[in-house]
Amino acid sequence: IYESLSFFSLCIAGFFLFLKRKYKIELMGCFIIPVLSLIMLWSTTFPNVIKPIPPVLNSYWLPVHTTFSFIGNAIFFVSFFISVVYIVVERKIKKKRLSSITTRLPSLETLDSINYKCMSYGFPFLTIGIITGSVWASVAWGSYWSWDPKETWSLITWIVYAILIHNRLAIGWRGRKTAYMMIIGFFSILITFLGVNFIMGGLHSYL
Secondary structure (H helix, E strand, O other), rough: OOHHOOOOOOOHHHHHHHHHHHHHOHHHHHHHHHHHHHHHHOOOOOOOOOOOOOHHOOOHHHHHHHHHHHHHHHHHHHHHHHHHHHHHHHHHHHOOOOOHHHHHHHHHHHHHHHHHHHHHHHHHHHHHHHHHHHHHHHHHHHOOOOOOOHHHHHHHHHOEEEHHHHHHHHHOOOOHHHHHHHHHHHHHHHHHHHHHHHOOOOOOOOO
């Protein structure tokens, strides 16, 4: 979990810098950087001793599966913050209570566009992460899918984002609906990423 949280923070920071090159979202760093700092501090509370990988899991699929999965999760983490900011800014605009900070944030159109970018990048990474994980499971355990808690929640998460993308492209979901679905999807990711380890256990628990 120490290495997972550290690498997760790195992926989040990397994707945020990638978005910052295209969109003027420097102010968003004021929200994301403190959270990344808390994640890194939290990671230090776990043992940092690197344990040998069980022989059955010692495969080149490990870096492939984990890298795609973590990048996908990191992208949707950024989209979670974008969605929260979208909802807050929209409410302040409706109530005509704009502050100096609110006016410096990206417009609602820009925030919605960023969310779409996050969907476009995050969903393929998530999908490839699940597929490579299934292949790795077949190599290691002899079965592509065993309905382990993390596998089940990964599928639930994938379905949530698949519905969101379908509704965006097919029936034109925009703005608030997209933001709320992004938030729901990210909570599903939290359950997949952390809930399995702390609560459910299973083959993917690595505390």
